[in-house]
Amino acid sequence: MESVVLFTLLLLFFLSVFFLFRGKKYSDKIPPGSLGLPIIGQSLSLIKAMKADKVKEWFQEGLTKHGPIWKTSLFGYPTVVLHGATANKFFYTCDASLLYNTPPPSMSRVVGSKSILELPKDDHKRVRTALVSFLRLEVLKQYVAKVDEEIQYHLQTHWAGKHEVQVQTLIKTLTFNVICSLIFGIERGPKREKMLPHFQDMIEGMLSIPINLPFTPFNRGITARKKLVPMLIDLIREKREAFEERKRADPHKDLITSLLNIRDDDNLPMVSDEEIIDNIISVMIAGYDTTSILITFLVKLLATDGSIYSAVVQEQEEVAKDKAPGEALTWEDLMKMKYTWRVASEMLRINPPVAVSFRRTVQDIEYGGYIIPKGWQVTQCASMTHMDNNIFQNSTMFNPTRFEKNASSPPPYSFVPFGAGPRMCPGIELAKMETLAMMHRLVTQFTWVLLNKDERFKRIPLPEFDKGLLVRIMPIKATSMPSEAMM
Numbered sequence: 308m309e310s311v312v313l314f315t316l317l318l319l320f321f322l323s324v325f326f327l328f329r330g331k332k333y334s335d336k337i338p339p340g341s342l343g344l345p346i347i348g349q350s351l352s353l354i355k356a357m358k359a360d361k362v363k364e365w366f367q368e369g370l371t372k373h374g375p376i377w378k379t380s381l382f383g384y385p386t387v388v389l390h391g392a393t394a395n396k397f398f399y400t401c402d403a404s405l406l407y408n409t410p411p412p413s414m415s416r417v418v419g420s421k422s423i424l425e426l427p428k429d430d431h432k433r434v435r436t437a438l439v440s441f442l443r444l445e446v447l448k449q450y451v452a453k454v455d456e457e458i459q460y461h462l463q464t465h466w467a468g469k470h471e472v473q474v475q476t477l478i479k480t481l482t483f484n485v486i487c488s489l490i491f492g493i494e495r496g497p498k499r500e501k502m503l504p505h506f507q508d509m510i511e512g513m514l515s516i517p518i519n520l521p522f523t524p525f526n527r528g529i530t531a532r533k534k535l536v537p538m539l540i541d542l543i544r545e546k547r548e549a550f551e552e553r554k555r556a557d558p559h560k561d562l563i564t565s566l567l568n569i570r571d572d573d574n575l576p577m578v579s580d581e582e583i584i585d586n587i588i589s590v591m592i593a594g595y596d597t598t599s600i601l602i603t604f605l606v607k608l609l610a611t612d613g614s615i616y617s618a619v620v621q622e623q624e625e626v627a628k629d630k631a632p633g634e635a636l637t638w639e640d641l642m643k644m645k646y647t648w649r650v651a652s653e654m655l656r657i658n659p660p661v662a663v664s665f666r667r668t669v670q671d672i673e674y675g676g677y678i679i680p681k682g683w684q685v686t687q688c689a690s691m692t693h694m695d696n697n698i699f700q701n702s703t704m705f706n707p708t709r710f711e712k713n714a715s716s717p718p719p720y721s722f723v724p725f726g727a728g729p730r731m732c733p734g735i736e737l738a739k740m741e742t743l744a745m746m747h748r749l750v751t752q753f754t755w756v757l758l759n760k761d762e763r764f765k766r767i768p769l770p771e772f773d774k775g776l777l778v779r780i781m782p783i784k785a786t787s788m789p790s791e792a793m794m
């Protein structure tokens with residue numbers, strides 16, 4: 308075991324030395340800044356800033372000291388930090404033959420090498436096209452009632468009759484269940500319950516220090532993957548058999564069925580089973596914590612800002628008044644929730660769930676008069692443009708009117724909570740659907756107060772409330788639940 312640690316440390320050391328010498332080749336053209344200590348660089352100070360929710364301040368310090376392009380060293384790699392909307396455009400739209408996506412090594416081991424998060428250019432395009440063909444609006448619109456039914460069941464099971472709840476913890480379960488049912492076609496029951504802890508271990512493991520020793524989070528993540536993969540193989544087999552038995556069945560029944568049925572001109576499958584497995588895991592990981600933290604932040608906001616709360620309630624009551632109790636929401640209902648989505652957008656500006664993104668250079672790149680050597684990391688922080696007063700006036704003020712139809716839209720690439728370009732989040736519409744439907748059901752069925760007004764969150768790397776955001780809840784009225792047949 309010790310030899311594994313020693314090997315990892317030596318590898319990181321040699322990488323640092325290698326990159327140091329590569330950087331020296333262009334020493335006069337390398338961006339200003341310091342690579343800091345070998346191996347560690349400034350990783351610990353960034354992690355500390357993330358835990359204190361001071362990521363923006365961390366990036367701002369570098370910007371003030373060195374200007375909009377500067378170097379440091381993060382997570383074992385020399386790194387160039389870029390600031391501003393133009394830099395965001397370069398970061399998100401640069402051709403994959405120059406800049407490629409680089410999940411940390413721990414993520415590759417846990418999520419799998421065929422994940423959309425790390426497939427090379429053409430393979431990425433093929434798998435992404437397959438994912439988007441299911442996640443696109445025209446397909447998702449059919450599933451509003453299904454998402455709403457999961458939400459109503461969730462509220463009835465986990466919120467109704469309770470006095471206190473941990474909002475973030477519960478909403479994670481909800482977003483996990485929505486993805487299971489809608490995307491994977493795994494309906495409520497023991498199979499789904501068996502999978503949840505494995506996904507949770509994998510999420511923890513993929514963002515941990517990649518030391519594979521018993522009891523490390525990384526080891527738990529790898530073990531969870533080993534247990535989950537056979538379950539996913541069975542699931543794919545079941546879906547394939549079900550589709551072949553019912554030839555006319557809907558190919559968009561769920562994401563797995565959809566992926567199995569994407570064929571080339573010779574009717575051969577375009578996505579392998581291995582790719583389906585790694586991408587089931589990727590979609591769950593990308594879609595579950597992100598949407599749940601957005602909804603959690605909104606729950607917190609509505610408990611602390613009376614005027615926003617009243618405006619959201621008014622909009623949601625307008626929607627509710629045309630519906631029978633418990634009647635499923637429709638796409639048209641969600642389209643009426645414009646104010647609620649503006650509040651969510653403003654929340655995504657102030658508190659983007661994904662604060663920092665990374666890429667790696669495939670070759671030496673010239674940018675802004677500097678050289679970024681081959682193999683270096685490039686990073687950007689969404690909050691730097693989101694909180695720039697020149698782009699968003701009074702940027703620290705929570706003001707949903709910024710997103711009104713008549714307000715001037717922010718300049719391109721300055722509002723990037725879902726990224727941009729060829730890797731832009733394909734789950735936006737699903738995230739919007741879940742958020743709006745959940746806010747509707749919550750504000751029409753419950754009121755709540757924060758139990759700990761000062762409860763803070765850490766970014767590890769996604770925001771995580773210290774106690775899961777504890778609230779006291781009160782029912783507004785007896786809620787009508789969907790009929791037994793729907794459950």
Ligand code: HEM
Binds near residue numbers: 424595730
């Ligand atoms: C509020 C919710 C969400 C936020 C803020 C969010 C944000 C993001 C961001 C910032 C990226 C990466 C951009 C980059 O590095 O260039 C991303 C990628 C991705 N997201 Fe989301 N996401 C959310 C919800 C979802 C959902 C619900 C799903 C799926 C069900 C999803 C699936 C994905 C996938 C598969 C990728 C990788 C895309 C690629 O590499 O081509 N996300 N998301």
